Amino acid sequence: MADMTATQPDIRPRGLPRINSRIVVMGLYLVFLMLPIYWLLNMSLKTNAEILNTFTLWPRDLTFANYATILTDPAWYMGYVNSIIYVTLNTVISLAVALPAAYAFSRYHFMGDKHLFFWLLTNRMAPPAVFALPFFQLYSSVGLFDTHIAVALAHTLFNVPLAVWILEGFMRGVPKEIDETAYIDGYGFGRFFVKIFMPLIASGIGVAAFFCFMFSWVELLLSRTLTTVNAKPIAAIMTRTQGASGIDWGVLAAAGVLTILPGALVIYFVRNYIAKGFALGRV
């Protein structure tokens, strides 16, 4: 930020006041966004003694002990493993069924296509709270309670519609002539789809996968309801520790920071698609 204020006026001296107000607005907004995250990071690097006894704006007594606790204690790190397993399963299932469906929606008219598309949307919009109880009964009755696949399947409720909508948004950008030429050249549907079409919408698939991953990763209610021990996700472990009398703030903060990481790592690559993904491919 500092060097922006220094260089901009040289280029456009007359626009000086306006550029400054823009930078002030954006600066303030970004500070507002970053402060709470900084505070979490700050706490994760402190000892509990420092957190509770002194109020410091940055860690005086820098420690990685909180992270070490999480990465060495199976009760903690298995939460991440469980989350990653069901999230990956969910992403794979969602994309596998959504790809052909999105192609159908983007290319063809068929009976009830609009109603089907709408019905998918209602599932994206439905409150997980409505489904928590029946899911609990359903997966208990089929013996899948507390398994990764149960959570993965439960999350398809909102991720399959999401994937279909996002992929459809990308696919309609691909001209139909490409399909027709390929069919004339003697490609069958399967070969055309995998060899020609999928590379064309590779970025769309990437974005859809990212959003499936994200929405499954951030969800708490269903994953907590459907698991007890074996498939317990990190989110549930985090909220349950808060109920205990003495909260280990440092470890809690470190666990929080570690859950932010997957999103933060790929954010740069999807930055131009964030709006599109959240808006279900409609932007």
Added chain:
Amino acid sequence: MDWMAWTWPTAIFFIVIAGLLITFSVLAIKFPETPRRGILRIETTRGDRLFITLVGSAFINLAWLGIVGAQQPYALIVCLAYALAVFRWV
């Protein structure tokens, strides 16, 4: 299926809904139609009107139950009138 706790009334309810869906699908195949614009100024087909009718009927029934609180079957008469209005004007 035990855990789903089926009862006859709810089963009939779902059979009726499924029946309506099938009927309207058959109608759509046999007598294709062009969407029209009604008083809501949106394009609707028969299927859309069925949806508006069903969701509206659910709210009518709830309103009847909440406000009148007795003789629920009469709410269905209101729903029928509403359905006719939807299919005529929307």
Added chain:
Amino acid sequence: MNKTVNQKAWFLVLPVLLLVAFSAVIPLMTVVNYSVQDTFGQNQFFWAGLAWFEEMLASERMWNALWRQMMFSGIILVIQVPLGIFVALNMPKSGAWSTVCLVLMSLPLLIPWNVVGTIWQIFGRVDIGLLGYTLDALGLEYNYTQDTLDAWVTLIVMDVWHWTSLVALLAFAGLKSIPDAYYQAAKIDQASRWKVFRYIELPKMSGVLTIAILLRFMDSFKIYTEPFVVTGGGPGNATTLLSIDLVKMALGQFDLGPAAAFSIMYFLVILLVSWVFYTVMTNLDKQEG
């Protein structure tokens, strides 16, 4: 794009249909079944008719939760939409600074919801949180676990923090699609900044803004995790929004019947709003091309 009619496309949609039927239709049918029955423990059900619906419609608890939910969704929309537009107008359109803004603004959107709760739970604490500590040092009585107003303010600020960027990014996408020629024409006409906004930028953003408003409404309407982590619905029931109340009823007390009746009404509202959303969106698509 001109689509061709092809009924065989149904086969491509079939997997989605089966999967979503399994994870949406069967549970919803179950909810309907539960809503008309009473249960005493292990899978023993008794016919209860519409009693649960009647009870829920007369229950102050549900209406209060609905009222709080409407308040919450209303307030966050009133704050987030103008603020999001304002931020979008101030975002740099290109260059490294633009990338920095995009990345940093996206970050809160991608944080797990329970961690968003944890962040604000910590941030607002008077003893260890920056916000709580600062307010306390300024002499303000601030305690989000005891005071209703403080709890509400904390939840709203948290939601603004979490989701305003989404509105901003959508509005920004709309702004970027405005050709430079429009601005040049406005410059020649010596249009004021306000007029440029009112007659060029706002109409061009209307499509994305509709999506933003509806998405924010729907997502705030089903919010559970964040307020649950921060306030747990308290103090008392002051921040018990619809989903929190429903989960308390369904999984906390295991009152299948009332919870199912509640769920159906909740779902009907969602269905109605989703339909409005879809209708508006498809009509926008048609206008654009």
